[in-house]
Amino acid sequence: MRTALLVCYDIASNQRRRRLDLLLSQHGERLQYSVFELVVSDAEWGQLRQHIRELIDETTDSIHCYPLCRWCRQQIQLQGSALLPQTEGFVCVG
Template identity: 40%
Template sequence: MRRIIVAYDISDHRRRRRVAMLLEGYGERVQKSVFECELDSSRENALSAALRSVLDPVEDKLRLYPLCEKDHALSLAWDAKGRLRHRDGWVF
């Protein structure tokens, strides 16, 4: 399994909705246009093919950032109470 951060900038509303709905089937939305996906190679290939069929290569921007386990373990996120949390629960 490989963890991938997907970020996109798509001005066309219809394509943006299609990409968002597609990504919701592959990972967790962490921002409006950012998803965190954990994929095996077959799902990664399927996602890549599906994205190619939706995106306009001239107008749309999409980036995939692989995230190793070490970096994922170091990631931080705001919790519902507005505190910055480490993945292991430690609060900043």
């Protein structure tokens, strides 16, 4: 089973931010400067969360992860030059 997630972040350090960008880009697609959409299995998400915990400074950095079910993803409204990532093969986990 694969889950789509929206990951948004605010990282204080340029070095940690670059590391997080690289990590997230290996698992999903950048939507905006500090926003990624990922489609991962439960096991991948568990490993990714552990890597994120090891990478960030919990006193200055913040990460927000929002699960996106198919229905929620179909309700997304875009404006301007925004494109919806092509993610397939995920199910609602809620």
